[in-house]
Amino acid sequence: MKRFLLIFALFIVLPVHASTEKFYQQVMIGNAESAVKAAQELTSAIQDSNQIPKKEFQELIFSWKQVEATYILSSLDGEYFELPWYLDMFHGNNEDIKVQLDRILRGDSNIENALYKNSHKTINALEYVLYSYDLNSPRVKSALLIISKSIETRLLDILNGYKAYQEKFVSSRKISSSYLLNALVESSYKLKEWRVGDVAGLTRKYKEKANNKRAEYHISGNSALAIRAILLAHMQAINSKKYDNFGDFARDFEADKEIDITIDWLNNSIEIVGKIENDDLTGDVAEELYKSTSHLQDAYYLSLMNKLQFVSKILDADGD
């Protein structure tokens, strides 16, 4: 009898573990691997040519934004909390790295020592140096290699972190899906407010003061690409046909309707991003995108609220 129960339990547990594991490997580890690969290719491109490696830089942005959108490593281990800030300082702090980088690149001190701050080695710093300086300059090239190698190392840390915590993620689907949903909700908020609303002058802070310079990658003109990458990462997380995903997990707690609505708004937002021309996030299309991503965020919250079924089971709502 005991043996029968054990086999029965294994049949129930193993498929759940396997589907969660597949999701983790394809999305969390898969995206981190792509980002590491993109960083390595960018480093090689910088080494091999004096032209701006536009394509490689776009690959890096695309893959990093996908990692960032579903970043749950800090929930699995608090030690990884600050890692994204070492890579990306969009809305991270008020530092003006352009002034600092200008001073460093125009100076003659040891370049490795001069780029001592984490913010000097972010993707934002890389973008500024790549698109503002002549790559024929050995000092600029050295700076770019230091930055890109640092990015490569940070991304490798993330990849190794994900590999180390695979078992923890897979062992509790309930907790893991909560971490993931939190990441998606946070990402949808930042997408709507920071990446679209602030630029288009639609947020309370910048009401009617549209300015494309607030866009995440306005120097290289890759802001729309970043938004698209984030939305596609959300799609990977909630509606992929290749593996059981968060959408399937959410359906476990009877959020079918809510998750379908979320997918609809996600598809709608991706379609709108495709209409953005010249990376301009200040026009009507941006407003349309802002509205769509607002709906997307609300839809995530509604999916999340479905977990509140337990609240409706509080005893004694009848009086006394």
Next chain:
Amino acid sequence: MEISNLNYFLDPSKRVYWIFVLSSIIIALIYLLLNPKHRKLNFSKALWLHPSALLDYYYFFISAIIKLMIILPIVIGAKEVALKVNQLLISLFGFTRVYSFSYLEVMLMFTFSLFVFSDFTRYWLHRLMHNITWLWEFHKVHHSAKVLNPLTFYRVHPVENLLFGFRYSLSAGLVSGVFFYLFGSLINVYDILGVNVISYIFILLGSNLRHSHIPLSYLSVIENILISPRQHQIHHSRDHSNYNFGGFLAIWDKIFGTLAESKNVGTIKIGIQNKQMKNYKSILNIIFFPFISIYKKSIKSLH
């Protein structure tokens, strides 16, 4: 929601879930074994077939239809409140996430906060039902029970059901909204069969005896923290209805000066004044008399 209250006996979220009834019966039997003088009353037909008790039984079934037809469509859900609270907090303070607590710690805090805040709002709504004249007219329905039995819990006017429904949605929604804002999807509740574990334990420990004639009291020190069945029976007495408004916790009564410990109260007479009891002898009386009474009092106050 089910049309028949018979399902209440199979629903763990109801006070009369069969396990809760069974646990109360066991506690009652042990009590009666140790206190033989209470056996006669508790085993008497006069108690269980008293007209007041019969009315409780009939009303228990009728109230399910009333709740389904009138109350549920009106009461806003806790989820909607939670969503609005979360949106309000985001618009006021921006998006934030607290990462310093683990999933299990958040779960523990949420379970505890839901229970305590819900009990706190129960205390105040219950107290207001007594202290505001027109609300008392509705709440008198519950206090018009001459004898107590577990179904007396459901002898509540639909207006009171409505108010308690709103209280529940607002309090559970407020706590959930704040926790969603701070912790997002990490919130969850320690539950047994989908019921908050703290509530479940308290109910299991004999909450059905609150509406009974088993005068089970606790040690004085405990009665300052938790409401005993006897303390709630004292609340149902004519002379002490302005004491012991608490649901599970007695600390609110202690803090706000409305606590009556069992040791300080002698014999009690359940119900309201005799001359008023005649107004609550049928289901129609129960439903319509409070409105008539409020109308009459309003007219009187105008002259």
